[in-house]
Amino acid sequence: MNNNYALITGASQGLGKYLALDLAQRNYHILLVALPNENLETLALEIKKLHVKVEFFETDLTKKENILALVDWANSFSVEVLINNAGCGGSKYINEASFDYMDTIIQLNVRATSLITKLLIPNLTKQPKSYILNISSMAAFSPIGFKTVYPASKKFIEYFSQGLQEELKSQNVTVSVVYPGPMKTNAEVSNRIEKQSKFVNSGVVALKDVAKISLDGLFQGKNRIIPGKLNKFSRYILAILPLKTKVKLLSKAVKKEIDATK
Template sequence: MDMQEKFAVVTGASQGLGKSFARQLAAQGRNLVLISLPNEGLPALCEELVSQYGVVAHCYEIDLSVKENVLAVSKSINENFSVEMLINNAGIGGTKKFDEVPAGYVEKIIQVNVLATSLLTHQLLPNLKLQEKAYILNVSSLAAFSPIGYKTVYPASKAFIHSFSRGLYQELKRTNVFVSVVNPGPMKTNADTTRRIEEQGFFARATSLDPDKVARYCIQQLQKRDTVIMVNRLSWLLLAILPIWIKLPMLTNKIKKEIDVMA
């Protein structure tokens, strides 16, 4: 591999927002290193982006919920690629009663959302620092701004991502590495998510987001050095204004109804 070529690394790249990030970056002519779970069509996506945009694209099909996998893929990327952009998009959530989930469910959310993001950033940072200009974008969520019952671990993990990103931005602000965080709301990323958004009523439908538009806006704002990217200002404003004693039970009741429907 010619280490003069620069690459953007995107996690969770096989579907949803991650796939949109990959497409938008390829359209800009950026070479890609894409990471996702096995058997989600990542090699086909790489081939498609190479064919359509003439970029170089490599893929790693691994499970980021396993710490050793994160360290192994970081090592391989550092040995083979010059990284100028890292988009930590991979994340998992869920809507369940906390006392009814297995221990592995809790562990997996923390491993992917918190540990994989932190470790991958830590391991690739020396590589990013070698570039003239480099960027890190971490994908948090509007859920970072309020605890929610029946989701419990997910909003807490996204609050971590928001805090981690802001702290790292401050630490690196005088270096060549710029750090940003985006807090999107619900996105119509697949048929199941779209159905759930449609069932949640007018406000959910009105504030839901298109992943392609979100990805395009995020990359644009990242390159403009926007430290906290807000793609849904109305929802963010409501969460910022409402006191915790209103929004916590309100959001929890909304999620409880979803659970009751699924039961």
């Protein structure tokens, strides 16, 4: 039995839940983090059936004081794996996006990811070998109109992760960034995905499979992980398309999705 812990933010549902379950099956003790009233206790009981220890911390990571409280709690455990999964996004006309909507994306995707990582590094580097997995998105590979802040925040995660890879490689810390495609994480997101094109829907990979591919890649020392053959192909296409062309194509698809809900 591994005596160290894996900490997963955004662990109550979607990819975070499956990452937690997968890590428990790999004999890690688990630290679950999510918003209050997200049924973390129920998930903790499910994970305990896999014969590992489980603790959970309910908080809103868009607030600085909550990040500090979380890290203070987490540092009472030996953390070997940190997974920054908490994040949010959406599709809106910029003129219709509220201040709070945009600010929440920035605070959660950018600030929480960077500060939690920075404050847990001393704990991680105490272990003989440790791992950081940051969740980006296929959206990081192009700017997208009608999403604006979200792709930029996921590009930040990519660059942040790549910088960490270089800085921490001599300290036995593996840093990986994963770029999932569309994922049916909850009813609202599933509904949005299903209204998009057949091509988009064909790129959906089951959450359990995304979790396994991500963790296999992390423990194999892969720095960049793209789950799903179609998503890998899409990444190749996006790399060769002129910037103006891919922005136009992707933005048109998102606009169609927004207009379909009106």
